[in-house]
Amino acid sequence: DQQVKQNSPSLSVQEGRISILNCDYTNSMFDYFLWYKKYPAEGPTFLISISSIKDKNEDGRFTVFLNKSAKHLSLHIVPSQPGDSAVYFCAASAMDSSYKLIFGSGTRLLVRP
Amino acid sequence: DAGVIQSPRHEVTEMGQEVTLRCKPISGHDYLFWYRQTMMRGLELLIYFNNNVPIDDSGMPEDRFSAKMPNASFSTLKIQPSEPRDSAVYFCASSPTMLGNEKLFFGSGTQLSVL
Numbered sequence: 001d002q003q004v005k006q007n008s009p010s011l012s013v014q015e016g017r018i019s020i021l022n023c024d025y026t027n028s029m030f031d032y033f034l035w036y037k038k039y040p041a042e043g044p045t046f047l048i049s050i051s052s053i054k055d056k057n058e059d060g061r062f063t064v065f066l067n068k069s070a071k072h073l074s075l076h077i078v079p080s081q082p083g084d085s086a087v088y089f090c091a092a093s094a095m096d097s098s099y100k101l102i103f104g105s106g107t108r109l110l111v112r113p
Numbered sequence: 114d115a116g117v118i119q120s121p122r123h124e125v126t127e128m129g130q131e132v133t134l135r136c137k138p139i140s141g142h143d144y145l146f147w148y149r150q151t152m153m154r155g156l157e158l159l160i161y162f163n164n165n166v167p168i169d170d171s172g173m174p175e176d177r178f179s180a181k182m183p184n185a186s187f188s189t190l191k192i193q194p195s196e197p198r199d200s201a202v203y204f205c206a207s208s209p210t211m212l213g214n215e216k217l218f219f220g221s222g223t224q225l226s227v228l
Contacts, residue, residue, distance in 0.1 A: 002154070043204055043219025089156060099211045100169065105155030
């Protein structure tokens with residue numbers, strides 16, 4: 001049973017527009033959420049995170065929103081750039097599970113020039 | 114620092130053979146993680162170590178899988194015997210802390226194909 005779900009395996013967006021990547025989770029004990037970005041033939045790299053005490057965290061073009069009641073988070077990229085084309089993984093951790101990172105299955109983003 | 118180093122980058126083997134994947138974590142990182150990436154399940158945590166000691170191996174799929182960390186700069190993940198369903202990308206990652214895991218650094222992975 002996957003505790004972190006990314007239901008959209010792929011997303012295609014025009015350069016300059018907004019990209020919205022979604023993630024749902026089932027474990028209400030999760031208290032920290034992260035997004036990782038992965039280019040082909042490379043390992044994932046940390047992008048942005050959010051604590052459960054917040055509902056929004058922004059870093060440049062990247063913003064993560066957390067809706068705890070819906071157990072949903074999203075990553076917004078504005079404006080999208082071709083270099084953003086990658087696989088994006090949502091991840092979550094909980095203090096009661098020693099902060100092990102549980103990842104989703106990933107969403108492949110393609111930003112078209 | 115060169116980052117987390119994994120070898121080999123690619124491994125092709127036949128069913129039943131033993132496979133050994135290697136990892137060198139970033140110096141000074143106390144935590145080491147082995148993940149497996151598949152299309153269906155994404156990134157799955159297999160096992161992690163703290164100061165060379167295995168802490169949680171609940172993600173290891175079967176007894177065919179084993180992992181060791183004989184010292185702070187080296188870890189192995191072994192599959193014996195290998196099966197076609199083990200085909201995946203295996204990532205090693207290291208971190209200086211456990212809290213939040215935002216400083217989890219991944220290697221480039223080993224693409225394993227079991228024929």
